[in-house]
Amino acid sequence: MTNEHLNTATLAEVGEKGVIAAIQEVAPSSINGDDAAVLTIGPPNTRTVVTTDMLVENRHFNLAWSTPEEVGHKAVVQNFADIQAMGARPIAVLFALSAPPTTELSLVTGIARGIYERIQEFSAELVGGDLTAGDSIVVSLTAVGSLGGSQPPLLLNRARPGQKVIASGRIGYSAAGFDLLKKFGREDVPVEFQKLVRAHCTPPLMPDRGVVARATGATAMTDNSDGLITDLTTMAERSAVTIDLNASAIEPDHRLLRAAELLGKDPWKWVLTGGEDHTLLATTTGDNVSGFRPIGRVIRRTDSPVTIGGEKPKWVEGWGSY
Amino acid sequence: MTNEHLNTATLAEVGEKGVIAAIQEVAPSSINGDDAAVLTIGPPNTRTVVTTDMLVENRHFNLAWSTPEEVGHKAVVQNFADIQAMGARPIAVLFALSAPPTTELSLVTGIARGIYERIQEFSAELVGGDLTAGDSIVVSLTAVGSLGGSQPPLLLNRARPGQKVIASGRIGYSAAGFDLLKKFGREDVPVEFQKLVRAHCTPPLMPDRGVVARATGATAMTDNSDGLITDLTTMAERSAVTIDLNASAIEPDHRLLRAAELLGKDPWKWVLTGGEDHTLLATTTGDNVSGFRPIGRVIRRTDSPVTIGGEKPKWVEGWGSY
Numbered sequence: 001m002t003n004e005h006l007n008t009a010t011l012a013e014v015g016e017k018g019v020i021a022a023i024q025e026v027a028p029s030s031i032n033g034d035d036a037a038v039l040t041i042g043p044p045n046t047r048t049v050v051t052t053d054m055l056v057e058n059r060h061f062n063l064a065w066s067t068p069e070e071v072g073h074k075a076v077v078q079n080f081a082d083i084q085a086m087g088a089r090p091i092a093v094l095f096a097l098s099a100p101p102t103t104e105l106s107l108v109t110g111i112a113r114g115i116y117e118r119i120q121e122f123s124a125e126l127v128g129g130d131l132t133a134g135d136s137i138v139v140s141l142t143a144v145g146s147l148g149g150s151q152p153p154l155l156l157n158r159a160r161p162g163q164k165v166i167a168s169g170r171i172g173y174s175a176a177g178f179d180l181l182k183k184f185g186r187e188d189v190p191v192e193f194q195k196l197v198r199a200h201c202t203p204p205l206m207p208d209r210g211v212v213a214r215a216t217g218a219t220a221m222t223d224n225s226d227g228l229i230t231d232l233t234t235m236a237e238r239s240a241v242t243i244d245l246n247a248s249a250i251e252p253d254h255r256l257l258r259a260a261e262l263l264g265k266d267p268w269k270w271v272l273t274g275g276e277d278h279t280l281l282a283t284t285t286g287d288n289v290s291g292f293r294p295i296g297r298v299i300r301r302t303d304s305p306v307t308i309g310g311e312k313p314k315w316v317e318g319w320g321s322y
Numbered sequence: 323m324t325n326e327h328l329n330t331a332t333l334a335e336v337g338e339k340g341v342i343a344a345i346q347e348v349a350p351s352s353i354n355g356d357d358a359a360v361l362t363i364g365p366p367n368t369r370t371v372v373t374t375d376m377l378v379e380n381r382h383f384n385l386a387w388s389t390p391e392e393v394g395h396k397a398v399v400q401n402f403a404d405i406q407a408m409g410a411r412p413i414a415v416l417f418a419l420s421a422p423p424t425t426e427l428s429l430v431t432g433i434a435r436g437i438y439e440r441i442q443e444f445s446a447e448l449v450g451g452d453l454t455a456g457d458s459i460v461v462s463l464t465a466v467g468s469l470g471g472s473q474p475p476l477l478l479n480r481a482r483p484g485q486k487v488i489a490s491g492r493i494g495y496s497a498a499g500f501d502l503l504k505k506f507g508r509e510d511v512p513v514e515f516q517k518l519v520r521a522h523c524t525p526p527l528m529p530d531r532g533v534v535a536r537a538t539g540a541t542a543m544t545d546n547s548d549g550l551i552t553d554l555t556t557m558a559e560r561s562a563v564t565i566d567l568n569a570s571a572i573e574p575d576h577r578l579l580r581a582a583e584l585l586g587k588d589p590w591k592w593v594l595t596g597g598e599d600h601t602l603l604a605t606t607t608g609d610n611v612s613g614f615r616p617i618g619r620v621i622r623r624t625d626s627p628v629t630i631g632g633e634k635p636k637w638v639e640g641w642g643s644y
Contacts, residue, residue, distance in 0.1 A: 035407035035544055036373035036467065038475045044366035050449065051358035052464055054418040056456040085357035096376040096462050127372065130462075134378040140418050140452075140462035142374055145358065153360045222357055 217286020539608020
């Protein structure tokens with residue numbers, strides 16, 4: 001078959017071996033292809049870090065708005081943010097997919113290409129996976145990371161009073177982008193809001209922020225996946241501290257304000273409960289860490305696990321699965 | 323809520339945090355609960371081995387026949403067989419699940435309990451996962467293994483002429499059990515065939531067979547997941563050899579013969595194309611390895627990648643995803 005025919009062929013027409021070969025063509029790896037993948041994680045002392053995320057069509061992604069490449073990209077960011085949030089460096093991913101037999105091959109190779117493009121920025125490899133028929137499209141990505149040295153990982157229970165709270169990445173953009181997509185669809189979102197839409201469809205993530213933060217005095221880190229207040233509440237409760245945010249450091253910027261005006265929404269809700277930004281949120285005793293900005297401080301536990309200028313947040317609920 | 327109420331509660335009623343807490347109760351681990359899990363794989367030189375498998379309801383398992391515990395059990399065996407097939411020892415699993423919000427919590431805790439019971443036999447831990455709503459029940463399990471020492475892993479391309487081919491585990495039982503279940507349902511399968519049904523619902527897997535085989539001279543290994551001929555053909559083609567099986571070492575035993583008679587099937591089809599037995603299949607220059615039996619030998623490449631007593635097999639097609 002020519003490439004053109006392959007692109008409109010279905011998974012059933014191409015067959016399992018053909019699909020796997022097509023994935024390996026867009027995401028080549030010398031490790032992939034045996035019963036399991038063998039990884040050399042690093043020098044002695046290096047620990048292995050693992051995490052997994054499942055994305056379900058029409059819940060975590062919508063192919064009316066997102067290209068398959070973007071779905072792959074987002075799956076990588078979700079997983080790699082979790083690896084970074086331990087202070088580790090992502091080195092490999094496994095890609096499992098369920099899809100109906102009538103699915104076009106180009107969808108699968110598109111997701112694989114998106115994964116490959118994104119992991120290359122981190123010098124990571126797609127080392128294996130699984131492929132199965134199913135009624136719906138479900139992507140399950142697993143990331144493997146490398147945690148060098150003998151320092152502890154960045155844990156949720158290691159925030160300490162007196163530390164600064166720092167953040168790498170926008171907050172509230174993904175939720176705003178999602179609301180814009182629901183209102184306008186991808187094509188008709190006003191140009192000035194494309195950055196919000198991209199934050200939802202292809203959330204950015206800077207390599208090595210977790211490693212650098214751990215090397216320069218951070219002790220606790222998480223990522224904003226379920227909502228700023230929800231995720232910081234988990235950290236504050238595990239650490240038995242209160243996290244007090246500076247309102248001016250997290251307040252909605254001009255883009256969020258204008259989008260909120262257009263949609264008739266409260267932009268603070270996006271900021272405080274939005275989730276899926278995959279902003280890295282850390283506590284540190286060290287100096288400023290490049291790529292991070294200060295957004296608050298850790299104090300002794302008060303009535304409330306997370307406060308903004310000492311007050312309870314206006315919005316607290318985050319995203320849950322059910 | 324009392325435990326009794328919890329068991330009939332749905333995921334939506336219990337909420338994401340409640341479901342995760344319930345999973346951690348049946349599968350406790352000190353590592354689980356942060357953004358990602360940090361694993362100490364072993365002494366210097368130890369490599370990390372990873373694999374993943376996705377199980378879709380009504381394709382890979384049927385809750386009319388299998389208990390949730392059995393689904394968890396089978397998912398572990400599928401993954402751990404792949405880890406063992408590299409000569410490695412499984413040490414951890416990640417458990418991702420998509421399920422409708424109306425699903426009973428007891429289904430999820432049942433799967434988790436099945437995972438936990440099975441991994442304990444391997445001294446492995448459930449260290450993390452993901453939980454999401456979706457239209458169908460999809461289980462995605464990832465296994466992490468430890469490959470000690472500097473010897474190479476057991477690869478598909480390392481079978482060499484002159485080696486023996488050895489097997490650990492039954493061959494054809496899972497496919498026979500599946501046909502019996504389709505005909506009779508779980509309750510009404512005649513007692514004499516329960517072992518075949520169990521081979522399908524809870525395939526056995528002996529710990530450490532991969533490690534022992536690697537330590538005693540095996541060079542190539544895979545597991546019978548897609549069908550004996552299919553899986554050995556992959557090994558033979560990657561190694562550029564022919565694998566010649568002894569008919570008498572793989573011929574259907576009395577159970578398979580009687581089941582075939584009852585169902586009017588050819589028992590050789592179960593043996594040669596059945597799959598899902600997760601029999602470990604290795605090639606070795608060493609002595610007999612405990613838990614394995616000889617089933618053939620590796621010879622120079624002939625016309626056919628896999629032969630039985632020098633002849634082409636009667637059945638060759640295996641299970642594919644599409």
